Amino acid sequence: MSGLQKMNLQDTGALRERCADCTIRHRAICTYCSPHELALLDAIKFYKTFEPGQEIVAAGEETDFLGSVVDGVVALSKTLIDGRRQTVGLMFPSDFVGRAKRPVAPYDAVAVTPVRLCLFTRARFERILRQTPALEKRLLEMTLDELDAARDWMLLLGRKTAREKIATFLAILARRAAALENETPSDGPGFELPLTREAVADYLGLTIETVSRQITGLRKAGVIELADARNIRVPNYLALLDAAGDDADGGMID
Amino acid sequence: MSGLQKMNLQDTGALRERCADCTIRHRAICTYCSPHELALLDAIKFYKTFEPGQEIVAAGEETDFLGSVVDGVVALSKTLIDGRRQTVGLMFPSDFVGRAKRPVAPYDAVAVTPVRLCLFTRARFERILRQTPALEKRLLEMTLDELDAARDWMLLLGRKTAREKIATFLAILARRAAALENETPSDGPGFELPLTREAVADYLGLTIETVSRQITGLRKAGVIELADARNIRVPNYLALLDAAGDDADGGMID
DNA sequence: CGATATTTTGACCCGGCTCAACCCAAGTGG
DNA sequence: CCACTTGGGTTGAGCCGGGTCAAAATATCG
Structure with missing residues (x-):
């Protein structure tokens, strides 16, 4: 947490917006909260922004805060002594970062895009959590979703080919992007790949x-189209799913 | 669930034992339950046994019961259309099988040893769950533990070599076996590998x-000793950890 | 004892890693 | 304005870890 903490006032807009107006109000940890409970959270929350590449928490470090991703993407990664690295979770807006009751993080959390988090101090959050079944219920739900996603990913990591891995990932992103605009994954203007290679x-x-190589391969096979390295369109979503090797639609958070 | 349901009375012993005497009383879902709450569970629980290889639930199937592993080992696995299979979790005694609120299973659950489960019907369990914060709290804890284990496994699947994978797995089993008898992983009489190759x-x-090949390799390297294909001793636990490629002790459930 | 799993071993091959070069866009400073 | 750097991204050549295919060796069990 040694990095710059300039809060980038202009693009963050209303830095301290009201929970009721929040874009993730109905998907985040606060989903089931009553107006009264929301007010409690509103009173103790604070926002913090991170630049791409900036570390949010380091593996083994004791974290004193936790909260929701409001904007941007956060990667959770584990690293072996010799530097081999595996990302174990991608957190999108509304996902919850930091674990109740586990003060020390078992992985790094790094901002992969500009990120804005809605945070609570650990002590305050756990106090409210104990008194608010609506929070606890949602937390359990979200944890179960993450577990499902993690297990889907185990299948991908253990058994899928490189081509299938890429196709699966792109299919998830395409579906995500389409869902955010109520379109089918095949027609929209495409989506931005928010990650470096x-x-x-x-x-x-x-x-x-x-x-x-595999992205190039999928492009040459006509399964995807690239405007540039980071902007992808899916002309035929079913072909992409087929390349992903899944039986049905690839599951994941959300 | 077409299989034999003969309850195997002799080796199950007291088929319907009291919760208070249960071997997993202080590790399972009921850990935090008061005597009164325990009595509620006691009233609605039932046991069921499975033979090795027997399917407990099939992926996509709607499950009408859920509960704890009392004896034996259960494997949760996902399968691709062409048959490639990935086990996404091993459930040992005290682990909870079946997910509250998710009636349809996203994976197969198969008994890999003789298994005895302590079960509740879904309807009854969820009713009690709603009225019993002690259960809900423990369920969240156990789910977080499973998520941690799943993420450790993602690192293993994505980045470890075959040798490291085997060493990691054996180290976990050795530590488990030792913990059950209050020994260090290096001195005991070894442990039984409860799984087929x-x-x-x-x-x-x-x-x-x-x-x-890798088990043979570890044996020839003197890191493990084999009585037979299923009985393993670890003369030097640190050497095994070293072969596992972890920085610290390999995490996992428990 | 044959019959059927499970495990081991061997020979070979290939998908994805390694190493290395190159491309391209965006800074940066003289 | 150009020379240079820097951080992504792509492409190529070669190699090797682990998969595939085949067969032998060992349990396990009627």
């Missing part, structure tokens, strides 16, 4: 070269 | 041939 490789258990 | 391969994202 390195971050993708870390997430999929591959190297950057293989990621690059 | 195929089940190990499914869990580690390998093939049975590679599993066999």
Whole structure:
């Protein structure tokens, strides 16, 4: 947490907006909260922004705060002594970062895009959590969702080919992007890949070269179209799903 | 669930034992329950046994019961259309099988040893769950533990070599076995590997041939000793940890 | 004892890693 | 304005860890 903490006032807009108006109000940890409970959270929350690449928490470090992703993407990663790295979770807006009752983080959390978090201090959050079944219920739900996603990812990491890994990941992103705009994954203007090739490789258990080659492969096969390295369109979502090797639609958080 | 349901009375012993005397009383879902709450569970629980290889629930199937592993080991596995299989979790005694609120299972659950489960019907369990914060709290804890274990496994599946995978798995089993008898992982009489080579391969994202070769390799390197294919001793736990490639002790449930 | 799993071992091959070069866009400073 | 750097990204050549295929060796069990 040694980095710059200039709060970037202009693009954050209303730095301290009211919970009731929050974009993630109905998907985040506060989903089931009553107006009264929301007011309690409102009183103790604070926002914090991070630059791309900036570390949010380091593995083994004791964290004194936790909260929700409001904007941006956060990667949770584990590293072996010799530097091999595996990303074990990507956190999108409304996902909850930091674990109740576990003060020390078992992984790094790094901002992969500009990130804005809605945070609580650990002490305050746990006090409210104990008195608020609506929070606890939602926390359990979200944890179960993460567990499901983690297990889907275990199948991907353990058994899928490089091509299938890439296709699966792109299918998830395409579906996500389409869902946010109520479109089908095939027609929209495409979506932005918010990660570098390195971050993708870390997430999929591959190297950057293989990621690059497989993306090129999918492009040459006509399954995806690239405006540039980070902007992808999916002309045929079913073809992409097929390349992903899944039986049905690929599951994941959300 | 087409299989034999003969309850195997002799080796199950007291088929319906009192919760207070249960071997997993202080580790399972009921850990925090008061005597009164325990009595409620006691009234509605029932036991069921499964033979090795017997399917407990099939992926996509709607489950009408859920509960704790009392004896034996259960494997949770996912399968791709072409048959590639990945085990996403091993459930040992005290682990909870079946997810509250998710009626349909996203994976197969198969008994890999003789298994005895302490079960509740879904409807009854969820009713009690809603009225019993002690249960809900423990359920959240256990879910967080499973999530941690799943993420450790993602690192293993995505980034570890075959040798490291085997060493990691054996280290976990050795530590487990030692903990159950208050010994250090290096001195005990060794432990039994409760899985076939195929089940190990499914869990580690390998093939049975590679599993066999790497176990042989570790034996020839003097890191482990084999009485037979299923009985393993660890003369030097640190050497095993070293072969596992972890920085510290390999985490996992428990 | 044959019959059927499970495990081991061997020979070979290939998907994805390694190493290395190159491309391209965006700074940066003279 | 250009020379230089820097951080992504792509492409190529070669290699090797672990998969595949095949067969032998060992349990396990009627």
